Amino acid sequence: xxxxxxxxxxxxxxxxxxxxxxIFAVMNITPGNPGLAILGPTVPQEDIDAYNHALGYDLPxxxxxxxxxxxxxxxxxFGISYFTKQPVFDEIWPRFQLTIKLSLLGxxxxxxxxxxxxxxxxxxxxxxxxxxxxxxxxxxxxxxxFVLGTLMLYVFSLKLGWLPSYGTxxxxxxxxxxxxxxxxxxxxxxxxxxxxxxxxIRQDYVRTARAKGAPERTVIWKHxxxxxxxxxxxxxxxxxxxxxxxxxxxxxxxxxxxxxxxxIDRINFKDEPVIIGGTILISICFTIVMLLVDIIYAxxxxxxxAKYSKSKG
Amino acid sequence: MKKKCxxxxxxxLALAMLLAGCGSGNTGGTQDGTSSTGATNADGERxxxxxxxxxxxxxxxxxxxxxxxxxIIWVQVFxxxxxxxxxxxxxxxxxxxxxxxxxxxxVYTITLQDATFQNGDPLKASDVVFSYNxxxxxxxxxxxxxxxxxxxxxxxxxxxxxLKYPYSAIDHTFFTIKISSEREVTEAGDSFGTGPHTAGxxxxxxxxxxxxSGLTLKAYDGYWEGEPAIKEVQYIIISEDSxxxxxxxxxxxxxxxxxxxxxxxxxxxxxxxxxxxxxxxxIRMLCINYQSDVNNGILGNPLVxxxxxxxxxxxxVNAVAAGGxxxxxxxxxxxxxxxxxxxxxxxxxxxxxxxxxxxxELLLEAGFTEADLEAGISVGTLTTYGAATGEKAKAxxxxxxxxxxxxxxxxxxxxxxxxxxxxxxxQDYDLGIYGDxxxxxxxxxxQQVHSESEGTxxxxxxxxxxxxxxxxxxxxxxxxxxxxxxxxxxxxxxELWSIIAESATIFPYxxxxxxxxxxxxxxxxxxxxxxxxYHLYDFSWQ
Numbered sequence: 001x002x003x004x005x006x007x008x009x010x011x012x013x014x015x016x017x018x019x020x021x022x023i024f025a026v027m028n029i030t031p032g033n034p035g036l037a038i039l040g041p042t043v044p045q046e047d048i049d050a051y052n053h054a055l056g057y058d059l060p061x062x063x064x065x066x067x068x069x070x071x072x073x074x075x076x077x078f079g080i081s082y083f084t085k086q087p088v089f090d091e092i093w094p095r096f097q098l099t100i101k102l103s104l105l106g107x108x109x110x111x112x113x114x115x116x117x118x119x120x121x122x123x124x125x126x127x128x129x130x131x132x133x134x135x136x137x138x139x140x141x142x143x144x145x146f147v148l149g150t151l152m153l154y155v156f157s158l159k160l161g162w163l164p165s166y167g168t169x170x171x172x173x174x175x176x177x178x179x180x181x182x183x184x185x186x187x188x189x190x191x192x193x194x195x196x197x198x199x200x201i202r203q204d205y206v207r208t209a210r211a212k213g214a215p216e217r218t219v220i221w222k223h224x225x226x227x228x229x230x231x232x233x234x235x236x237x238x239x240x241x242x243x244x245x246x247x248x249x250x251x252x253x254x255x256x257x258x259x260x261x262x263x264i265d266r267i268n269f270k271d272e273p274v275i276i277g278g279t280i281l282i283s284i285c286f287t288i289v290m291l292l293v294d295i296i297y298a299x300x301x302x303x304x305x306a307k308y309s310k311s312k313g
Numbered sequence: 314m315k316k317k318c319x320x321x322x323x324x325x326l327a328l329a330m331l332l333a334g335c336g337s338g339n340t341g342g343t344q345d346g347t348s349s350t351g352a353t354n355a356d357g358e359r360x361x362x363x364x365x366x367x368x369x370x371x372x373x374x375x376x377x378x379x380x381x382x383x384x385i386i387w388v389q390v391f392x393x394x395x396x397x398x399x400x401x402x403x404x405x406x407x408x409x410x411x412x413x414x415x416x417x418x419x420v421y422t423i424t425l426q427d428a429t430f431q432n433g434d435p436l437k438a439s440d441v442v443f444s445y446n447x448x449x450x451x452x453x454x455x456x457x458x459x460x461x462x463x464x465x466x467x468x469x470x471x472x473x474x475x476l477k478y479p480y481s482a483i484d485h486t487f488f489t490i491k492i493s494s495e496r497e498v499t500e501a502g503d504s505f506g507t508g509p510h511t512a513g514x515x516x517x518x519x520x521x522x523x524x525x526s527g528l529t530l531k532a533y534d535g536y537w538e539g540e541p542a543i544k545e546v547q548y549i550i551i552s553e554d555s556x557x558x559x560x561x562x563x564x565x566x567x568x569x570x571x572x573x574x575x576x577x578x579x580x581x582x583x584x585x586x587x588x589x590x591x592x593x594x595x596i597r598m599l600c601i602n603y604q605s606d607v608n609n610g611i612l613g614n615p616l617v618x619x620x621x622x623x624x625x626x627x628x629x630v631n632a633v634a635a636g637g638x639x640x641x642x643x644x645x646x647x648x649x650x651x652x653x654x655x656x657x658x659x660x661x662x663x664x665x666x667x668x669x670x671x672x673x674e675l676l677l678e679a680g681f682t683e684a685d686l687e688a689g690i691s692v693g694t695l696t697t698y699g700a701a702t703g704e705k706a707k708a709x710x711x712x713x714x715x716x717x718x719x720x721x722x723x724x725x726x727x728x729x730x731x732x733x734x735x736x737x738x739x740q741d742y743d744l745g746i747y748g749d750x751x752x753x754x755x756x757x758x759x760q761q762v763h764s765e766s767e768g769t770x771x772x773x774x775x776x777x778x779x780x781x782x783x784x785x786x787x788x789x790x791x792x793x794x795x796x797x798x799x800x801x802x803x804x805x806x807x808e809l810w811s812i813i814a815e816s817a818t819i820f821p822y823x824x825x826x827x828x829x830x831x832x833x834x835x836x837x838x839x840x841x842x843x844x845x846x847y848h849l850y851d852f853s854w855q
Contacts, residue, residue, distance in 0.1 A: 032731030038378060039453040047452030083370040084524050086507050095525055153559045165560045166551050168526075255551040257525035265367060268731060 004298060008291045012284065017069065019283040023276050024065045030270075033057060034082040037269045055082055057272070068276065078280075079273035083266070088277040092259060096281050098168065099251070099258035102177060103243035109182035110189055111236050117186075118193025118232075122201065123220055134194070137187035149180035149253045166255035177254040181247050185239040192235045193228065200228040230301055237293030241286040351564070351834065358544045359854050361835070364557045364569045365548045368524045373506025374491040374513075375451055380750060380845075381571065385548065388846045389530060391491035391513035394423060394441070395484055399594060399650045399843040403753055404484045408436065408492055408514060418479035418797065425470045428537035430494040431511035431518035438466040443495035445474075456760060457486040460794075481797040482756035516541040516850045526550060530849075542853035558583075567835055570847060572828040574636040574704075584830040587837070591844040592640050593827040594650050595750035597708060599625060599820040600771045603780045605743045607693030612743060615780065616679035618817035621692065621744070622665035623672035624719040625712055627822045634708040638826035645810060645821050646752045652799055653755040655807035662811035665820065672719040686720025693743025694724040698733035704825070705746050712746075737771045747771055748825070751845055755806040759790045762813060772818045781816045 035051035052058045059067070071077040078088035117137075121130040140148075156176060157165040167173050200206065201224050209219045248260030263278045298304040352360040369382050374391045377383060388396075396407035406412065411424040428436040445464040448454045460480040465473045476483070497512040498505050505512070509519040509528075514537065517530035530546040549566065551557040554573035560566045562583040572580055581588055601621060605612045612618060627641035643664035648656035657664055673686060681690060695713060697705040706727040713725050723744060737745050749761075759765070764775035764787060774783040789809040793802050813819055827844035831837050836853045 030731075031735060032729075036735065037731065038376075040378060043452050043455065047455065051452065083376075084368075084507065085371065085376070085503070086524070091524065150555055153556060158559050158563050161563065165556060165563055165565055166549065253553050253556050255549070255553070255556060257523075257550065261552070262525070268729065270731065 004304075005291070005295060008294055012287050012291075015287050016280060016283060020069065020276065020280055021065055023279050024061060024068070027270070027272050027275065028061045028064075032270050034270045034272070038083065057082075072280075078277035081266075081274050082271045083269055083274075088273045091274060092262065092278045092281060095257050095259045095262050096278070096285075098256060099244060099247055099260060100285065102174070102181065102247055102250070102256065102258065103240055105174065105178045106181035106243050106247070107185065107236060107240040109178060110185040110239060113182070114186040114189025115193050115232060115236075118190040119197055119220075119225065121190065121194040122197030122228075125198065130194075133190060137190045140183055141187035141191065143184065144249075145180045145184055146249045146253060148183055149176065149250055152176045152180060153253070168256060173254075177250050177256060180250045180253070181243055185243070188239070189232065189235060193232050196228040196231050197224060200224040203227070226300065230297065233296050233300065234293055237289055237296075241289050244285055244289070245282055351567070351832075352547070354545050356544075359834075361543050361546045361849070361852070362565065362567050363546060363548050364560070364566050365527055365550050366552050366557075366571075368550060369522070369528055369548070370524065371506040372508065372510055372519050372522055372528070374493065375448060375453070376506050383751075384570075384846045385528075385530075387491060388515065389517040389546075389849050390515045390519060391493060392428075392515050393488045393491050395487035397488050397753055397843075397846050398848075399753075399845060400841050403650070403652055404488055408441075409487065414797070418481065418795075419476045421474040421476070421483065422467065423472050423474070425472065426537055427470075428514045429535055430497070430514055431533045431535075432494055432497055433511075433535065434494055434496060436492065436514055437469050438472040439469075440495045441472045441492055442466050443498070444492045445490055447493075447498070448490045454489065457489045461486070479796075480794045481802065482754045482794045485754045485757070488753070517546060520545075536850075538850070541850050543849060546849060561830060561832075564832065567832040568829075568837075568852075569831070570827060570829045572830050574638050574826060574828055577636055577638060577828055580828070580830045585833065587833060587835070588828070588830045589839050589842055590638050591827040591829065591842060592647065592649070593750070593825040593844045594647055594752065595748060595825040595827070595844075596642060596645065596647070596821050597634075597705065597746060597748050597823045597825060598645075599712065599822060600737070600742075600745045600747060601818050601820070602740055602742055602745070602772065603816070603818055604740055604773065604776070604778075605693060607743045608691045611690070611692060613780075614679050615817060616675045617692070619665065620672040620675040620679070620719060621716065621721065622817050622820045623668045623675065624715045624721065625665075625820065625822055626667045626669075626715050628667070629715070630708045630711045631823055633711050634704040635823065635826055638828060640824040640826070642821050642824050643814075645749075645758060645813075645819070646755055647824060651753055651755055653793070653802045653806055655755070655803060655810050659807075661807040662814040663817075664814070665817070669715075669719050676720060681720070689717070689722040690720055692716065692721050692723050694726050695744040695746065696726045696728075696733055696736065696742045697746035698728060698730040701727050703727075705748070708823070709746055712744075740773050745771065755802070756790070756794050758806075758809070761819070762786050762809070763790050780818060781812050786812055 033048070033052050034055060034057055035048035039048055039051055049058070056064070068079070071079065078092070080086065081088055081091055084091065117133045121133050124130050153165055153176065156163045163172055163176055206219055206224050209223045245260065247258060248264055250256070251258035251261040259278050259282065263275055266274045352362055354360050366381060367379060369377070369385065370379070371377060372386065374386050377386045392407050394407060394409040395404045397403065398405055408426050408428055409423045410426045413422040414420070425436055425438060425441065430436060442464050445458070445461070449458045449461065460476050460478060460483070462475045462477045465475070467473050492514060494512040497510060501510065509522050511518045516533055516536045516538070518533050519528055520531040521529035527548045527550050532541040532544045534540045551560055554576060557566065557569060558573065558576045558579055561569055561580065601612055601618045603613050603618065631637055631639045631641050643657040644654060646654040648654040655661055676686060676690070677683070695709050697709050699705045706725070709725045709727065713723055716723055736742055737747060761770055761772070762774055764783070774781055774786060786809055789805045793805040793809070796802060829842055834855045836855050838851065841851050
């Protein structure tokens with residue numbers, strides 16, 4: 001198991017190098033430059049070129065990439081923002097923490113709502129406990145977080161006055177954003193868990209367990225659920241990764257200063273150090289989440305554990 | 314059972330820890346004391362909460378680029394020798410107490426106000442010299458400083474500007490360049506602008522600054538014109554228009570300028586009498602590239618260009634792009650804000666009022682047949698920038714439809730400004746929509762028409778096949794700044810604009826509106842509201 005984890009951690013390095021290079025390449029081919037964005041269109045081209053040169057923006061792609069990786073690895077330096085002149089890490093870290101907080105809460109809530117409902121719907125198939133959540137999830141999964149968020153703002157903030165519409169000062173500020181990002185994946189989790197459970201319930205080993213006279217609780221919780229959870233764990237892990245990358249819409253709607261909205265804002269200004277630093281942080285986080293999913297997977301699935309135990313032996 | 318309980322307990326604990334973490338740190342705009350009836354600070358004073366759409370990138374006035382940030386840093390925090398008040402018709406003396414101009418117009422001797430910086434230091438001539446020398450090293454300000462030969466300290470309260478040539482548009486320079494504390498800026502070094510400071514002479518200093526969530530201003534009690542009535546101001550970043558409208562309706566924001574026109578009815582309903590639609594100093598224009606080779610150089614034909622101008626229905630554009638709140642115009646700069654701008658009402662230049670019949674006649678005169686017009690004649694692509702659903706994109710669609718009505722066909726292309734702006738500068742377009750804003754002297758047009766601004770022109774006039782007498786245009790630019798007589802300047806600029814208008818290459822069509830709303834308990838004189846540079850100093854609580 002230890003070897004498995006090490007192998008996955010080692011995989012982080014080429015992933016980050018690859019992501020960094022892709023971002024550098026993409027930034028290099030997109031039009032615009034920081035000199036133009038900062039100095040404005042009234043400034044002659046030679047002054048814009050001089051400004052870009054002073055920033056090191058006009059260096060060849062490979063040289064820029066190598067310099068960046070060297071600074072990142074040797075000095076843990078993500079550079080200085082072209083715009084705010086502040087260290088990139090100081091800019092992205094507080095925002096990243098907020099996004100992580102939001103995404104973790106969202107994914108936890110989505111799992112707490114979606115997974116039990118999915119199990120219930122599968123176990124009580126064709127009953128009201130299956131039909132109502134299934135229909136609801138069908139509609140909710142189709143509603144984008146942005147629409148849901150606007151609706152909640154209208155109801156809970158404007159009409160009822162229960163919750164503040166922006167900011168991050170207290171727990172109440174998080175209720176609507178977390179719900180807005182949790183409800184659509186909760187619906188997906190419910191549908192995913194239900195289909196996975198239904199598939200597991202129809203397996204021979206479940207039939208065997210029942211034939212052997214095992215109580216229904218044991219059959220569901222020990223035999224069916226454990227196997228059905230394997231794809232659900234992947235789904236939940238993936239949704240956490242997607243929320244980290246994709247919570248930008250909700251961040252914008254509720255005026256939360258997260259990493260996604262920062263990157264979007266700075267793309268317009270070609271603030272390369274911030275865009276690359278933020279993307280690297282997101283990709284590291286995404287990779288770690290996927291690693292955790294794999295580890296949990298290994299704990300749930302005895303076949304993976306056995307494979308690594310054998311190779312160790 | 315015990316194991317399940319433990320698992321459940323662990324899950325609940327994890328959730329509780331996460332939720333507890335939510336309360337730590339306040340990166341948002343609200344704080345204790347916020348309610349729908351108003352926010353107060355720790356001292357129990359009312360806090361004015363203003364919506365901002367994007368991060369402030371720096372607290373150094375030289376680095377602020379977003380036009381929405383200029384009123385904050387350039388007006389409330391820093392001041393120039395001159396200020397601007399559009400509501401009262403232009404520039405006024407701010408840190409300049411007296412201005413003496415030599416007979417040849419080359420030397421300006423300025424006596425300074427008895428002002429102090431927010432750090433308590435008195436304003437001295439050396440601070441002015443320092444601020445100008447610093448700005449003159451910044452390429453961004455070349456266009457307002459390249460006429461200055463030197464800036465010298467005469468005595469502690471007097472500064473002398475020597476110009477390379479007479480330049481009556483120097484008022485714009487005196488407004489644009491802000492005066493900062495030499496001591497504080499020097500001590501801060503490269504880190505100046507990355508945090509709060511007290512280096513300005515304005516009525517407010519920056520007490521908190523976080524690019525992520527906004528900034529807080531506090532009243533400077535030693536302000537040379539008297540302490541401001543509003544003691545604390547919070548700028549809160551709310552980028553989404555719909556969220557901002559809800560925040561205003563909910564009483565979480567007290568003042569919003571550049572409010573979304575699409576939500577104007579809701580905002581008017583929520584604000585009662587406390588709203589105003591101001592004519593913005595922000596004009597949209599259609600540009601026609603006479604050098605484009607589209608359809609065998611069709612845009613090189615002046616009759617076709619004129620037909621395009623006659624075909625544009627400004628009222629329809631206003632209705633669709635600005636919700637009917639804008640002001641259709643034929644002026645390159647608003648004559649009511651810019652004393653030297655030629656007023657359309659006074660005549661003297663072609664305005665191309667909407668006339669589709671005339672447009673068709675011009676096309677027939679240009680050699681096209683009725684059959685050609687029925688089939689549609691291609692004039693290439695109408696290019697603009699901004700959001701795909703933004704006002705420029707909407708205007709482009711209306712103009713596309715207007716052109717189709719007279720027999721001209723064009724495609725519409727909308728992309729990010731970072732892509733389109735360089736293309737407009739490089740003359741890589743057929744038809745384009747762009748905007749020009751914040752002009753207070755007609756001399757600013759030289760950025761578009763003078764060859765010294767080759768890199769900024771949307772239309773390149775200096776060319777051997779030019780569609781205008783560009784030498785006369787440049788001569789008029791120079792004549793315009795060679796005299797301080799406003800009427801004389803206006804005559805020069807009327808002739809200049811008549812040449813450009815006649816060429817049908819730049820066609821102003823709309824003043825964008827500036828919609829402003831404020832809460833009941835805020836005291837604002839509507840007549841004093843300015844579209845570009847509002848003054849918090851004039852506001853007070855009821």
